[in-house]
Amino acid sequence: MSYNESIKEQEQSKKIQEMFNNIADKYDFLNGLLSFALDNNWRRNAIRLANIKPGNKVLDLACGTGDMITEIQKQHPDAVIYGADFSVNMLHISQKKLENIPFTAADAHNLPFKDNSFDRLTIAFGFRNVTDKARGLSELYRVIKQGGIVCILELTRPENKLTSFFYRLYFMHILPLIGGIFSSHKAYKYLPDSVYHFPKHKEYKKLIEDAGFKNIHFKTLVFGAVTIAVMEK
Ligand SMILES: C[S@@+](CC[C@H](N)C(=O)[O-])C[C@H]1O[C@@H](n2cnc3c(N)ncnc32)[C@H](O)[C@@H]1O
Numbered sequence: 148m149s150y151n152e153s154i155k156e157q158e159q160s161k162k163i164q165e166m167f168n169n170i171a172d173k174y175d176f177l178n179g180l181l182s183f184a185l186d187n188n189w190r191r192n193a194i195r196l197a198n199i200k201p202g203n204k205v206l207d208l209a210c211g212t213g214d215m216i217t218e219i220q221k222q223h224p225d226a227v228i229y230g231a232d233f234s235v236n237m238l239h240i241s242q243k244k245l246e247n248i249p250f251t252a253a254d255a256h257n258l259p260f261k262d263n264s265f266d267r268l269t270i271a272f273g274f275r276n277v278t279d280k281a282r283g284l285s286e287l288y289r290v291i292k293q294g295g296i297v298c299i300l301e302l303t304r305p306e307n308k309l310t311s312f313f314y315r316l317y318f319m320h321i322l323p324l325i326g327g328i329f330s331s332h333k334a335y336k337y338l339p340d341s342v343y344h345f346p347k348h349k350e351y352k353k354l355i356e357d358a359g360f361k362n363i364h365f366k367t368l369v370f371g372a373v374t375i376a377v378m379e380k
Contacts (some may be wrong), residue, residue, distance in 0.1 A: 209273020
C-alpha cells in the first residue's frame with residue numbers, strides 16, 4: 148500500500164470510529180429494528196459455529212454494546228470472555244451492561260494483545276468496517292492460538308440476481324429511510340455502502356487464506372444477506 152493510500156485509509160477508519168461513537172446510544176434499538184430482530188438469531192448461529200470449549204479464552208472483537216458477549220455467556224457460561232472495540236462510547240455501554248467482563252479499547256488493525264492469546268475470536272458485524280482487511284486478518288491470526296478458531300459474522304451482498312434486487316431495494320432505500328427517522332446521523336447511509344463494498348465470497352476466502360488461516364468455511368443465512376466465516380489457525 149502506498150503512503151497516500153495508507154493515509155486515506157487511516158482517515159476513513161477515524162471517521163468510522165467517530166460515527167460509531169455518535170450512534171452508540173441508539174445502536175441497540177436501531178439494530179434490532181433494522182434486522183427485524185433477527186440479529187440475535189444470527190449471533191447464536193455464529194457462536195455455535197465457533198465451537199467454544201469449556202474454559203476457552205474468547206475475545207469478542209468489535210463488541211459494540213456487548214450483545215455477542217451476552218449470547219456467548221448464555222451458551223458457554225464457563226468460557227473466559229474478553230471484549231474489545233475502538234469506540235469508547237460503545238465500550239462505556241457494554242461495560243455498564245456486563246460489569247464482570249474485561250473490556251479493552253482496541254483497533255482491529257493493531258491489537259494490544261500478545262501473540263497466541265485466545266482460543267476463540269468472534270466478530271459480529273464489525274469486520275466490514277475494518278478498512279485494511281488484510282491487516283485486520285493478520286492481527287486476528289497473530290492473537291489466536293495455534294488450532295484456535297476465528298468466527299466472523301457479517302452482512303454480505305446476496306450473489307443471486309433476484310435476491311440481490313430485493314436486497315438492494317431494502318438496503319439502498321428503506322433502511323436509510325428508517326435509520327434516518329430515528330437517527331439524524333449519516334451512519335445509516337454508510338451501512339449499505341459498507342455492505343456493497345464488502346468482498347464477494349471468492350475474494351473474501353482468498354484474503355482469509357492469505358492471512359494464513361486454514362479450514363475456511365462459509366455459512367450463508369437469509370439468501371446470502373448474512374455470512375458466517377469460520378477459520379482455523
Ligand atoms: C455494527 S457494530 C457491531 C457491534 C456488535 N458486535 C454487535 O454484534 O452488535 C460494529 C462495531 O465495530 C466496531 N469497529 C469498527 N471498526 C473497528 C476497528 N477497526 N477496530 C475495533 N472495532 C471496530 C465499532 O466501533 C462498532 O462497535
